[in-house]
Amino acid sequence: VLTSNLADPGLDVLEAAARIRSARMADAGAVLAHLEQLCKPPGSLGMLEQLALRLALIYGDPPRPLQNRLVVVLAADHGVAAQGVSAYPQEVTRQMCATCAAGKAAINVIASVCGAEVLLVDVGVIGDEIREVLTRRVRAGSRNLAVEPALTRDEVVHAIRIGMDIVRERAGSVDVFALGEMGIGNTTAAAALTAVFTGAPAEAVTGTGTGISSATLKLKQEVIRQAVARVGLTADPLHVLAHVGGIEIAALVGVVLGAAVAGRAVVTDGFIATAASLTAVRIAPTARDYLFASHRSTEPGHCVQLEALGLEPLMSLGLRLGEGTGAALALPIIDSAGALLREMATFEDAGVSGKLI
């Protein structure tokens, strides 16, 4: 039972996370044998074969078509923007939400070509409610993590629950989820989370985000270094999220956990989405079974995250936009991998000389 009013806020989330099962809807050995029987040289489909195996473990062999694809784009503001760590003013978060609601942001365009729906949720943008955007605000932006914890533990748990609820409400009609975000200042939070969870130094995980000067980059690194130091030594991912996270990042953690609970594949995007994915896997290691990498972004910390997660990206397109753009592009590739197990002939079906000379 979920128990949301205990002494420790977050216990219900942690309990739900603890119940996430490893993906074992198929026997890995049997799936590998199936892949070997498919009418092609062994291993010749490379990473598609690994994707097919992972999808079979999640959905059974053969995996279902990933026909209903949902990109969950979570938006919130960041108090740390006041430090001047971004190339854009904070009101851009709100303007980008309006553009996305009008169907004219990059993620709308790419999702449309890649057969995915976009669900934009405002979990903490500053200002009046934005028209035609689902509003589930935790608070009006996070606090400035350069001077105080960005969120309280209650706020973190609230945001995670929003993400989990979105997935639970949609999992019946959605085959695969993809992560997206909007939030000026959020590469700073993502870098701090990555530094804490991987032990990498601030310089190794701090990039130029939307495009800042080298002087601003130095400032950003210093902000991150100090924030990480204030987190202290802890094994509690919720504590880390509260200190240096963000509202949309915490909600994305909930989307990953929710997808794992529901037994759905979830595709991570760039640096911010993958900071959330890493946090989710620190909360619930078995959630990794449901996570798929999409692309390798130009943010230096993205490689650090992907390595920590043991995930290999499918594309290297030099993207650094976020919004779920890379995740959406990966959906047809991942779906193709599962389709191989569903539709390809075996050597026996095809009467092909499968034996090597």
Add this chain to the structure above:
Amino acid sequence: VLTSNLADPGLDVLEAAARIRSARMADAGAVLAHLEQLCKPPGSLGMLEQLALRLALIYGDPPRPLQNRLVVVLAADHGVAAQGVSAYPQEVTRQMCATCAAGKAAINVIASVCGAEVLLVDVGVIGDEIREVLTRRVRAGSRNLAVEPALTRDEVVHAIRIGMDIVRERAGSVDVFALGEMGIGNTTAAAALTAVFTGAPAEAVTGTGTGISSATLKLKQEVIRQAVARVGLTADPLHVLAHVGGIEIAALVGVVLGAAVAGRAVVTDGFIATAASLTAVRIAPTARDYLFASHRSTEPGHCVQLEALGLEPLMSLGLRLGEGTGAALALPIIDSAGALLREMATFEDAGVSGKLI
């Protein structure tokens, strides 16, 4: 006027190739300015922005939707298979064609997920005609390039014309073409072509193909080294194709040239398709404007080809199957890039603070 009965067989092909125009349906500076105005940090869509520019040069700005996508899979046998250079017996070419005709080869499955039609054409498979496959045979397999030229100049030109004709017949209803092939033994021909056109040594461009032992790899390298030596010094790509090419490779050259003539983007696949693409660009350098790389295969010579063409692949999936599988996977990505110019808001549309702080 095409003049197909001249003293030099191939003069008509060379004349058509010479008339291929650079892709200039838009002004590059204007397209770059348009990309800068889109509602995103400058350059944040990385390679998608380069793809968008190239599509605009081919189709105009904004580029048309790449809705009708055709993977042209060309199949033929190779006499060099008699040398034991492949892991599979020659009859597998025929069996794979039947599997593809039945819609159950990897390319059928992937193309279906990626919204592409597959057109399989038998341009030189050995044995009786294969049911439900378009038959345009030049001859029953190429000759053994280990001991004699694989094709005559007439046969090469015939195969190129077949490829060009396929594209001309379909270009009215097809927005983008993708290259695919089937042919046991064809990595040997592709490696020899690559060695001749790039000057790379045989060892650098010879891989394990469908999966051969290290002893067979040595034999394959020796076959390629000797065949390349017999080609001699020449500036005539048709001569090279005749000596060490293959029927389906020559026909793919025709598909590339035909796409360029028709002003359509054409997406190359792995090692064999890219050997054909490289040959096409040696015949008609302007054809490169219409060529797009898709993935980076595990065949070592594929990198050499892509570098010679100056094309950057979008994915690194460890594929080594051919059939057009990587090219088909790239189609939604390339289409997404063009859609950005068509559908994304500009900073002005969106009322977004486009000025950096």
